[in-house]
Amino acid sequence: MRHSDIMEALRERIKEKKYKFTRQRQVVLQAFLDSRENHMSAEDVFSLVKNENPDIGLATVYRSLELFTSLELLKKLDFGDGRSRYELNDRNLKHSHHHLICLGCGKVVEFSYEFGSGLKEKMERENGFQIVDSQLKVYGYCRECRKKNAR
Amino acid sequence: MRHSDIMEALRERIKEKKYKFTRQRQVVLQAFLDSRENHMSAEDVFSLVKNENPDIGLATVYRSLELFTSLELLKKLDFGDGRSRYELNDRNLKHSHHHLICLGCGKVVEFSYEFGSGLKEKMERENGFQIVDSQLKVYGYCRECRKKNAR
DNA sequence: GTGCGTGCAAAGTCTTTGCAAACCG
DNA sequence: CGGTTTGCAAAGACTTTGCACGCAC
Numbered sequence: 001m002r003h004s005d006i007m008e009a010l011r012e013r014i015k016e017k018k019y020k021f022t023r024q025r026q027v028v029l030q031a032f033l034d035s036r037e038n039h040m041s042a043e044d045v046f047s048l049v050k051n052e053n054p055d056i057g058l059a060t061v062y063r064s065l066e067l068f069t070s071l072e073l074l075k076k077l078d079f080g081d082g083r084s085r086y087e088l089n090d091r092n093l094k095h096s097h098h099h100l101i102c103l104g105c106g107k108v109v110e111f112s113y114e115f116g117s118g119l120k121e122k123m124e125r126e127n128g129f130q131i132v133d134s135q136l137k138v139y140g141y142c143r144e145c146r147k148k149n150a151r
Numbered sequence: 152m153r154h155s156d157i158m159e160a161l162r163e164r165i166k167e168k169k170y171k172f173t174r175q176r177q178v179v180l181q182a183f184l185d186s187r188e189n190h191m192s193a194e195d196v197f198s199l200v201k202n203e204n205p206d207i208g209l210a211t212v213y214r215s216l217e218l219f220t221s222l223e224l225l226k227k228l229d230f231g232d233g234r235s236r237y238e239l240n241d242r243n244l245k246h247s248h249h250h251l252i253c254l255g256c257g258k259v260v261e262f263s264y265e266f267g268s269g270l271k272e273k274m275e276r277e278n279g280f281q282i283v284d285s286q287l288k289v290y291g292y293c294r295e296c297r298k299k300n301a302r
Numbered sequence: 303g304t305g306c307g308t309g310c311a312a313a314g315t316c317t318t319t320g321c322a323a324a325c326c327g
Numbered sequence: 328c329g330g331t332t333t334g335c336a337a338a339g340a341c342t343t344t345g346c347a348c349g350c351a352c
Contacts, residue, residue: 020326020331042317057334062317078229082342083316100280109278113270127260128294129251136287143279171306171351193342208309213342233317234341 104145255296
């Protein structure tokens with residue numbers, strides 16, 4: 001999915017729900033398109049956009065992130081470092097990507113993994129849930145941290 | 152694993168690391184053995200233990216939970232409701248249990264799922280990580296919430 | 303007895319909220 | 328214009344920390 005398509009998706013979903021396509025909302029989403037950092041916290045986004053937009057408020061960033069998550073443009077993640085992080089919910093790009101987290105240095109690496117096809121159906125059948133999404137986190141120690149600590 | 156074994160494990164690991172086997176630490180761990188609530192927050196634990204132990208401080212509960220997590224007696228979980236939750240890390244009891252979380256009401260259901268045996272090895276080989284643990288969270292809507300919202 | 307652990311309160315961090323002003327449609 | 332949205336500051340929620348006292352070893 002191209003960047004312009006994502007911004008267009010924002011415009012459409014915003015219009016559809018009768019929200020407003022404000023400058024601040026564009027700028028916040030643009031930060032995700034421009035940044036190479038995949039997992040930004042609210043503060044990360046705020047720092048990025050404040051350069052071009054000194055008047056934007058941190059509360060607005062929080063409100064935009066929450067809105068975009070509800071519009072399914074972003075995914076909210078938690079890596080256990082005390083703040084929420086967000087990534088583009090680019091469902092067409094990657095089938096199913098998950099996170100490998102280093103317990104030593106906190107580094108996060110993405111990887112692909114497809115669950116057995118029966119999992120979703122099994123849980124809908126056995127637990128009565130309608131499954132929407134899943135997140136797999138795998139914890140370990142990266143090469144550098146293993147070397148450093150002679151694990 | 153029986154309850155007395157878990158308390159014994161606490162005593163051993165504490166001794167091994169030269170910590171002290173205090174009344175408060177016993178009481179906090181005991182709360183997990185007594186409670187049928189599987190995923191307690193610090194506040195949950197505090198409420199439970201305060202009945203028998205009115206003098207215990209919330210900070211002590213937090214410090215014990217952190218200690219037990221580092222000793223691998225507890226696992227720290229995050230279900231996205233703004234507070235950390237903890238469960239017994241009873242590795243011998245359940246092979247690999249994960250969490251099914253209702254986006255409507257927040258209910259959490261546990262389920263078993265074993266990853267393909269190659270996953271761990273693949274990640275160690277391809278990413279250089281030494282894998283320690285994994286957590287799978289699956290999000291959806293439970294039967295009651297689907298009924299309520301006519302999904 | 304010694305030093306780790308505790309209780310209390312204060313401080314810290316992240317996030318949400320109240321409100322008047324600004325802005326989109 | 329009118330109702331959303333914003334910026335700011337204050338409040339809120341959870342967690343951590345400083346310090347004097349107490350307890351395990």
